[in-house]
Every structure is written in C-alpha cells, then in structure tokens.
Amino acid sequence: xxxxxxAAGAPRSGMTGTQRLRFTxxxxxxxxxxxxxxxxxxxxxxxxxxxxxxxxVSVGMIASLVMILLVFVVMGAFVRWIDRRMAGxx
Amino acid sequence: MSGLNLVxxxxxxxFVAITLAITxxxxxxTQSAHxxxxxxxxxxxxxxxxxxxxxxxxxxxxxxxxxxxxLFGLDAVVYVLSALTGLALMTLxxxxxxxxxxxxxxxxxxxxxxxxxxxxxxxxxxxxVVVLFYLVSQMVGAGALIQLLxxxxxxxxxxxxxxxxxxxxxxxxxxATTWVQIxxxxxxxxxxxxxxxxxxxxxxFDLLRLYREASAAHALGGRIFAPGxxxxxxxxxSLALALVFGFVGxxxxxxxxxxxxxxxxxxxxxxxxxxxIGVISAFVFFVIGYGAIPLLADAPGVRxxxxxxxxxxNMVAVHLARVVAGDFFLGFISASVFATILAVVAGLTLxxxxxxxxxxxxxxxxxxxxxxxxxxxxxxGAALALGVISIxxxxxxxxxxxxxxxxxxxAISASANFPIxxxxxxxxGLTTRGALAGGGVGLVTTIALILLGPTVWVEILxxxxxxxxxxxxxxxxxxxxxxxxxxxxxxxxxxxxEEDRRxxxxxxxxxxx
Numbered sequence: 001x002x003x004x005x006x007a008a009g010a011p012r013s014g015m016t017g018t019q020r021l022r023f024t025x026x027x028x029x030x031x032x033x034x035x036x037x038x039x040x041x042x043x044x045x046x047x048x049x050x051x052x053x054x055x056x057v058s059v060g061m062i063a064s065l066v067m068i069l070l071v072f073v074v075m076g077a078f079v080r081w082i083d084r085r086m087a088g089x090x
Numbered sequence: 091m092s093g094l095n096l097v098x099x100x101x102x103x104x105f106v107a108i109t110l111a112i113t114x115x116x117x118x119x120t121q122s123a124h125x126x127x128x129x130x131x132x133x134x135x136x137x138x139x140x141x142x143x144x145x146x147x148x149x150x151x152x153x154x155x156x157x158x159x160x161l162f163g164l165d166a167v168v169y170v171l172s173a174l175t176g177l178a179l180m181t182l183x184x185x186x187x188x189x190x191x192x193x194x195x196x197x198x199x200x201x202x203x204x205x206x207x208x209x210x211x212x213x214x215x216x217x218x219v220v221v222l223f224y225l226v227s228q229m230v231g232a233g234a235l236i237q238l239l240x241x242x243x244x245x246x247x248x249x250x251x252x253x254x255x256x257x258x259x260x261x262x263x264x265x266a267t268t269w270v271q272i273x274x275x276x277x278x279x280x281x282x283x284x285x286x287x288x289x290x291x292x293x294x295f296d297l298l299r300l301y302r303e304a305s306a307a308h309a310l311g312g313r314i315f316a317p318g319x320x321x322x323x324x325x326x327x328s329l330a331l332a333l334v335f336g337f338v339g340x341x342x343x344x345x346x347x348x349x350x351x352x353x354x355x356x357x358x359x360x361x362x363x364x365x366x367i368g369v370i371s372a373f374v375f376f377v378i379g380y381g382a383i384p385l386l387a388d389a390p391g392v393r394x395x396x397x398x399x400x401x402x403x404n405m406v407a408v409h410l411a412r413v414v415a416g417d418f419f420l421g422f423i424s425a426s427v428f429a430t431i432l433a434v435v436a437g438l439t440l441x442x443x444x445x446x447x448x449x450x451x452x453x454x455x456x457x458x459x460x461x462x463x464x465x466x467x468x469x470x471g472a473a474l475a476l477g478v479i480s481i482x483x484x485x486x487x488x489x490x491x492x493x494x495x496x497x498x499x500x501a502i503s504a505s506a507n508f509p510i511x512x513x514x515x516x517x518x519g520l521t522t523r524g525a526l527a528g529g530g531v532g533l534v535t536t537i538a539l540i541l542l543g544p545t546v547w548v549e550i551l552x553x554x555x556x557x558x559x560x561x562x563x564x565x566x567x568x569x570x571x572x573x574x575x576x577x578x579x580x581x582x583x584x585x586x587x588e589e590d591r592r593x594x595x596x597x598x599x600x601x602x603x
Binding site: 019021023025026027030033034036037038040041042044045047048050056057058060063064067068071072074075087 | 164165167168170171172174175177178179181182183301302304305312313315316317321322323324326327330335362364365368371375376378403516567
C-alpha cells in the first residue's frame with residue numbers, strides 16, 4: 001500500500017510508512033550518537049568517572065560499548081521486522 | 091624494520107599473483123558497461139558486504155585507529171562510532187532507493203529527478219575531487235609505509251601501487267576491483283583476529299588486567315579512559331559530523347550498491363558490512379589499541395633515540411604484530427596492509443574514471459549519445475590518466491600532511507554530496523537550482539575553511555594565527571549547504587522548479603512500485 005498517495009492520486013508527503021520508520025530509527029541512532037559526542041566534547045569529566053575500584057572501566061567506555069551494541073540490536077530488530085513484513089506480502 | 095621482510099614479500103607476491111589472475115578472468119567476462127561498472131550486478135549481498143567492509147578497512151582506518159587509541163585512548167572511539175553510525179544511516183536511508191534509482195554512479199541518483207546535465211556535472215566534479223584527494227592521501231601514505239616496511243624507495247613504491255591499480259581497473263573493471271577488495275578484506279579479518287587474540291593472550295585473556303596495565307603504562311594514566319585529550323569540543327563534533335555523513339556520500343562505496351542483483355541485496359550487503367566493521371572496529375579499539383600501550387612500553391626496537399615510535403603512531407599496529415607474534419606475523423600484517431592500500435585505491439580509481447566517462451563524457455558532453463564501447467574506451471583512458479596523475483601528485487605531495495587531505499575528503503563528501511543525495515531521494519521541494527546552490531556553498535565553504543584553518547593557514551602557509559580557529563569545517567559547511575539548498579529551493583517558483591517537483595512524484599512511484 002502506498003500511504004503517501006492522496007484521494008486524487010497525488011503524493012501527500014515525501015515518504016511511505018516504512019520510510020518514515022526508517023527515518024525515525026536513523027534519527028534515533030544518529031541522535032543518541034551525537035548526544036554521546038556532545039557529552040564527550042563538553043563534559044569529558046562525566047565520562048571519565050570510573051566504575052570499578054581499579055579505575056580501569058569508565059562511564060565513557062561503557063557508553064561507547066553500549067552505542068556499538070545499540071547499532072547492532074536496533075538494526076537487527078529492524079531487519080527481522082522487514083523480513084517478516086516481506087514474507088507476509090509474498 | 092626497513093629491511094625486506096621475506097614473509098611480507100612472499101605474501102604480497104601471492105596476493106598480487108592471485109588478483110592479477112582474477113583480473114585476467116574478469117577481463118574475459120567483462121563485455122558490457124554494466125559488467126564493467128557494476129560487475130553485471132552478479133555479486134551476492136554477503137560478498138558485497140565484505141567488499142564494502144574492505145573499502146572501510148583502509149590502511150588509514152586500521153593503522154590510524156590503533157595509533158590514535160594508543161596516543162589518546164577513549165577519544166579514538168569517535169572514529170569507530172562515526173563509521174558505525176554512518177553505516178547505519180546508509181543502510182536505513184540510502185541503500186535501497188540508491189540501488190533502485192541508479193545504474194552506475196552517484197550522479198545517476200542525484201540527477202534522476204532533477205535537470206540531468208547541471209546536476210550530473212556538479213556531482214561528477216565533487217565525486218572527482220573526493221576521489222582524487224582520497225587517492226593521493228592513500229598513495230602518499232602507502233609510499234611512506236611500504237618504504238618503511240620493505241626498504242623500497244618511496245617513488246618506486248608509489249609507482250608499483252599506481253601501476254597495479256590501473257591494471258585492475260582498466261582490464262577487470264568492477265569484477266576485478268570487487269574480488270581484490272574481498273580477498274584483502276579476508277586477509278585483514280584474519281590478521282586483526284590473530285592480532286587481537288595474541289594481544290589478549292599476553293594478559294591471560296583478562297581484559298581488565300589489560301586496561302589496568304595500559305593505565306599504568308600511559309603518560310595520561312587513567313585519563314586514557316576519558317575523552318578530551320585529542321580535540322577541542324567544536325572540532326570533536328565537527329569531525330564526527332564529517333565522518334558520519336561523509337561516509338554516506340563516498341562515491342566508491344556507493345558504487346558498490348550497484349554490484350548486487352536488487353535493492354534488497356543492497357540492503358543486506360550494508361548489514362553484512364555493518365556487522366563486519368562493527369566487530370573489527372571493536373577489536374581494534376578495545377583490545378589492539380589499548381593492548382599496544384603496555385606491550386610496546388618497553389619492547390626493543392619500537393622507539394627511536396628520542397623516545398618516539400619508529401615510523402610514527404600509524405606504525406603502532408605493525409610494531410605490536412612483531413611484539414606479540416614475531417617476524418612471521420609482522421610479514422603477514424605488512425602484506426595485508428599493502429593489499430589493503432591496493433584494493434582501496436583500485437576502488438577509488440574506478441569511481442573516478444566512472445565519473446569522468448559515464449557522467450561527464452557520455453551524459454554531459456555527448457548528451458547520452460555515446461555508445462557502450464566508446465564509453466568504456468573513455469573509462470579505461472580515464473583510469474589510466476587517473477593512475478598517472480595520482481602517481482605524480484603522490485610524488486609531489488610526499489612531505490604533505492596526508493591526514494588533512496583525508497579529512498578534506500570526508501568534509502567535502504558530507505557538505506557537497508550528502509545534502510544533494512538525501513534531499514534528492516526524500517524531499518519533494520528540492521529543485522535543481524537549490525541543489526546546485528547548496529552543494530556549491532558546501533564545497534566552497536569546506537575548502538575555504540580548511541584553507542583558513544590552523545593546518546593550512548598556520549602550519550603550511552606560516553601565518554601567526556588561523557582566521558578559522560578550528561581544524562574541521564563540517565559543523566559549519568554542512569548546515570550552510572542544507573540551509574542554502576532549502577532556501578533557494580523554497581524560493582524557486584520557476585517552471586523548471588515545478589518540473590523538478592513533478593519528477594519527484596514519478597521517482598516516488600518508481601521507488602515504491
């Protein structure tokens with residue numbers, strides 16, 4: 001279904017529902033990333049706080065690892081969703 | 091380290107022999123323009139994912155991220171996460187529509203619904219600028235690296251790389267370029283996996299012990315786990331913007347999306363690439379970069395009389411290979427680095443030659459009237475010319491700051507290519523005038539701010555203070571490009587603008603049919 005097409009067949013907006021979802025996901029990922037970069041840039045001390053007694057694991061390292069995992073998890077979930085949607089169509 | 095390493099020479103020799111055999115095979119199977127530019131769209135998603143990962147895993151990435159982590163610690167994560175974020179954006183927003191709308195080049199998509207000639211000419215020129223700067227920076231780095239690793243003279247090393255890349259591209263086109271990239275990616279994956287394993291082995295596979303010893307051995311102490319050691323806040327954000335959005339607009343990476351059979355395979359190839367690059371980058375950053383700090387602290391042969399790393403911080407990974415796994419593995423890693431450089435410059439040469447022949451010659455100068463054989467002849471000639479020009483420029487720029495050339499590439503791509511690409515696909519209001527004005531502002535602003543910044547204005551031209559105080563321009567040039575594109579498009583009420591908007595509706599139907 002083309003949810004961008006209006007009653008007269010003319011496009012209402014620039015995106016379909018799938019494209020809007022993709023944009024939302026992309027904007028979320030990019031947003032989380034740039035928040036991390038801004039925190040790194042503006043408040044380095046906050047990310048320097050250590051999480052273990054030996055002082056070898058910092059908030060910054062955990063945040064970096066979480067961001068890497070976030071890319072995988074979000075994209076993996078999205079692929080499963082797309083695959084199910086495509087399978088439903090065929 | 092300047093003597094010839096026999097393992098490196100033998101591994102590289104085998105790599106060159108195999109890739110030349112593939113090139114010979116590819117040449118026999120390359121009949122049409124579709125074969126030449128897009129490997130006949132017969133590459134699978136997984137193979138293409140490896141090739142895209144190979145494009146990302148340039149020598150600069152592997153050696154550069156390791157070196158930066160060694161020097162500054164956590165700040166280097168900007169490079170890792172920017173690449174992953176850029177890949178995610180490319181997967182979600184660009185891969186499928188790009189594959190559906192285009193045939194061979196970035197300009198095919200940018201010009202799909204806008205006026206062909208001006209938009210194609212502009213994006214071909216920005217693609218060429220990106221390719222040429224990237225090519226020269228890679229070759230300057232390659233020459234210096236090979237000279238250091240093998241003892242070959244700089245000019246000779248650059249000439250060998252230039253000659254091989256020209257042979258791959260002119261004879262084998264995208265088929266040969268893709269397989270060279272895949273083989274090299276596998277070599278790099280093996281090399282990085284062994285290097286990470288051997289590094290962890292030195293700490294009995296205890297990652298916290300590795301970090302404790304890194305903290306104790308580094309001059310920054312515990313601050314290697316905190317940001318702020320490498321760049322000021324504005325430069326950090328600006329660099330991240332250039333890396334994220336610049337990656338999305340790189341012509342040689344985008345071209346790879348045409349080598350798979352359909353849009354879905356293009357999408358899957360991006361996912362494979364993200365997975366491979368994510369895992370590799372995590373190993374390089376969290377294990378190899380930090381592990382090098384304690385392991386190279388007192389290792390013999392690593393530092394010169396002044397206490398600096400022999401060959402500079404880019405050689406940290408190479409030194410680490412020798413320290414943790416001996417001369418045999420050093421040879422393997424060195425050969426992988428040669429192969430990496432060769433594969434990346436071949437992809438760049440193909441992208442540049444395609445912009446010259448398919449976009450500028452066939453579609454702008456010959457108004458789309460050139461036949462395939464004529465176009466392919468021009469492509470091969472263009473690849474040869476690019477090979478010669480890049481060898482000469484690499485010799486000329488031997489002493490220049492190549493890191494800056496590379497940063498220019500990403501900043502131009504983010505400010506000139508990316509706005510046009512994303513708005514052409516998704517924004518109905520974009521007009522030809524808006525695209526040209528915004529892209530032009532992005533290109534000119536980037537170059538101007540780089541010329542006026544601390545590296546060129548102060549370090550190269552010798553002035554006392556920079557006019558533009560920050561190292562990276564994307565934070566200013568990219569928003570300027572988007573703003574001007576929006577403003578000019580919104581104010582454009584010409585009949586041509588109406589036609590541009592009408593063409594968007596047809597493009598939309600094409601994308602969703």
